[in-house]
Amino acid sequence: MLTVIRILYNLLIFIFIPIILPLGYIAALWKKEEKDYFERFGFIKIDKNVEKSVWFHCASVGEVRSLKILINEIRKRYPDLAIVISTITYSGKEVAVKELNPDVVFLLPIENSLAIRYLINYLNTKILFIVDTEIWPNLILTASKIIPLVMINARISDRSFKNYYRMKFIFSYLLTKFQKIFVKSEDDFLKFERILGGKNNLELLGNLKFFEKKEVHVxxxxxxxxxxxxxxxxxxxxxxxxxxxxxxxxxxxxxxxxxxxxxxxxxxxxxxxxxxxxxxxxxxxxxxxxxxxxxxxxxxxxxxxxxxxxxxxxxxxxxxxxxxxxxxxxxxxxxxxxxxxxxxxxxxxxxxxxxxxxxxxxxxxxxxxxxxxxxxxxxxxxxxxxxxxxLKEKATNKLTKIFEYMSTAL
The missing domain is CATH 3.40.50.2000 (Glycogen Phosphorylase B;)
Known part of the structure; x- marks a missing residue:
C-alpha cells in the first residue's frame, strides 16, 4: 500500500512540474527572488571543495536563526566538518548567509530524490538534521537510506496532529526513518508517541532556540x-x-x-x-x-x-x-x-x-x-x-545531549 502511494505521489510531482516551474518563476520574479529559483529543481552550483559535512535543513528564517549557537559549537568541536544549510524560503537562505556563514547554502530541491542523493554523496554528508517538523517524504526516505537522519525542535500543532493521526499509517512510517527525534515539549512528545505507537526514537529535549543576548545599537x-x-x-x-x-x-x-x-x-x-x-x-x-x-x-x-x-x-x-x-x-x-x-x-x-x-x-x-x-x-x-x-543551564544541557548523539553518529 505504501509503495503504491509513493509511486502515485512521485507521479503527481512529475506531472505538475511543467506547470509549477513557470508559475513559480513568475512569482519569484515578482518577489525579486529569481536568482536562486532553479535550485528548487536541483540546479545547484557548489563552488567549494567539501571533505565532509553536516547538513541542516530549515523551513525559513526562524529555524535558521535557532541554529546559531549549535553551529558555533559544532565549529569548535568539529572544525573539519563543513556546515551545509538548505531552506525552503529565499529569505531563510539570505539570513543563513548573513548570520551563520555556512560553507554551502541552497534552496532545497523539493522532493527531488536524485538531487538529494547527489548532494549527500558530493558533500560527503555524515548526518542530516531536519529542524522543526518538516515532512518531505522523498527527502526523508532518500536520506535515511544513506546517513543518520535526525529531527530537532520537533513539534506538532493541535491542528496538524489531527491530520497526522488520521494518516497515521503514512506518518508513522516516515517518522520511523529518523534515528532520533528530539522533541520540543512534553505535549509534543505525547503526540509523537501516539503517532509512532511508542517512544521508539523519541527524546524530550525542549526548544532548540538557544537564547543569547545580542549587542544591539540604537x-x-x-x-x-x-x-x-x-x-x-x-x-x-x-x-x-x-x-x-x-x-x-x-x-x-x-x-x-x-x-x-x-x-x-x-x-x-x-x-x-x-x-x-x-x-x-x-x-x-x-x-x-x-x-x-x-x-x-x-x-x-x-x-x-x-x-x-x-x-x-x-x-x-x-x-x-x-x-x-x-x-x-x-x-x-x-x-x-x-x-x-x-x-x-x-x-x-x-x-x-x-x-x-x-x-x-x-x-x-x-x-x-x-x-x-x-x-x-x-x-x-x-x-x-x-x-x-x-535559561543558560537549559541551553547547556541541550547542547550536551545533541553532541552525545553526534559523537556516536559521526
Missing amino acids: DDLDFLNGRLITAGSTHRGEEELILGAYKEVKNSFDKLIIVPRHINRVEEIVRLTKSFNFNVSKWSEGVDNCIQSEVIVVDKFGMLEKFYKISEKVFVGGSIVTNIGGHNIFEALQFRKVIACGDNMWNFKEIYDLAKRYDLIYPVKSKKDFIDYFENNIKLSPDFDSFEKE
Missing part, C-alpha cells in the same frame, strides 16, 4: 525620546486592540511603534491607524515625519530588537490570535523588559512558561488588559537574574 533612533510603546510581530486582530488601548493612554506616552510580522500589511495598518484618528507615518517616510507622528508603522526589516530596546512597554504579537503560536519573546526579554503577550504561545512554550514563573510576562487578551499593562495597574516582581541563570 544610535539611529536617538531622535525618539520619551515614553515609547512597541508592538512587535503583530498580526491582524492584534493591532486593533493595541490602538484602542493606546487611544485611552496616549497622554501618558509619546509614541506607539507597530512592527508587523508581515511587511506587506503596512498599508493596511496605516489605514487602520488613521481610522482611530491618529497621526501616523511609515518608518521609510523619514525622521521629520516620524517625529511629528503619534504612531509609527515600521516598514523595514531588522529593526524590531532596536525598538524593543528603547521602549518602556512591549507587546509581542502572534500570541493573541489563535492560529500562530507566538513569536520569540526573548528578543524583548534580553533587554530586561516585562512584556505583554497573549497565552497562545505554544511555539515558545518552554521560555514562555519560564518567563511567567519569574514574573516577566503580563498576560493580555483584551483592550482593558493592555490599558492595565500600560498603566501598571497590576504590580509584578520580575526576577531576571534567576530567569537568565536557568
Whole structure:
C-alpha cells in the first residue's frame, strides 16, 4: 500500500512540474527572488571543495536563526566538518548567509530524490538534521537510506496532529526513518508517541532556540525620546486592540511603534491607524515625519530588537490570535523588559512558561488588559537574574545531549 502511494505521489510531482516551474518563476520574479529559483529543481552550483559535512535543513528564517549557537559549537568541536544549510524560503537562505556563514547554502530541491542523493554523496554528508517538523517524504526516505537522519525542535500543532493521526499509517512510517527525534515539549512528545505507537526514537529535549543576548545599537533612533510603546510581530486582530488601548493612554506616552510580522500589511495598518484618528507615518517616510507622528508603522526589516530596546512597554504579537503560536519573546526579554503577550504561545512554550514563573510576562487578551499593562495597574516582581541563570543551564544541557548523539553518529 505504501509503495503504491509513493509511486502515485512521485507521479503527481512529475506531472505538475511543467506547470509549477513557470508559475513559480513568475512569482519569484515578482518577489525579486529569481536568482536562486532553479535550485528548487536541483540546479545547484557548489563552488567549494567539501571533505565532509553536516547538513541542516530549515523551513525559513526562524529555524535558521535557532541554529546559531549549535553551529558555533559544532565549529569548535568539529572544525573539519563543513556546515551545509538548505531552506525552503529565499529569505531563510539570505539570513543563513548573513548570520551563520555556512560553507554551502541552497534552496532545497523539493522532493527531488536524485538531487538529494547527489548532494549527500558530493558533500560527503555524515548526518542530516531536519529542524522543526518538516515532512518531505522523498527527502526523508532518500536520506535515511544513506546517513543518520535526525529531527530537532520537533513539534506538532493541535491542528496538524489531527491530520497526522488520521494518516497515521503514512506518518508513522516516515517518522520511523529518523534515528532520533528530539522533541520540543512534553505535549509534543505525547503526540509523537501516539503517532509512532511508542517512544521508539523519541527524546524530550525542549526548544532548540538557544537564547543569547545580542549587542544591539540604537544610535539611529536617538531622535525618539520619551515614553515609547512597541508592538512587535503583530498580526491582524492584534493591532486593533493595541490602538484602542493606546487611544485611552496616549497622554501618558509619546509614541506607539507597530512592527508587523508581515511587511506587506503596512498599508493596511496605516489605514487602520488613521481610522482611530491618529497621526501616523511609515518608518521609510523619514525622521521629520516620524517625529511629528503619534504612531509609527515600521516598514523595514531588522529593526524590531532596536525598538524593543528603547521602549518602556512591549507587546509581542502572534500570541493573541489563535492560529500562530507566538513569536520569540526573548528578543524583548534580553533587554530586561516585562512584556505583554497573549497565552497562545505554544511555539515558545518552554521560555514562555519560564518567563511567567519569574514574573516577566503580563498576560493580555483584551483592550482593558493592555490599558492595565500600560498603566501598571497590576504590580509584578520580575526576577531576571534567576530567569537568565536557568535559561543558560537549559541551553547547556541541550547542547550536551545533541553532541552525545553526534559523537556516536559521526
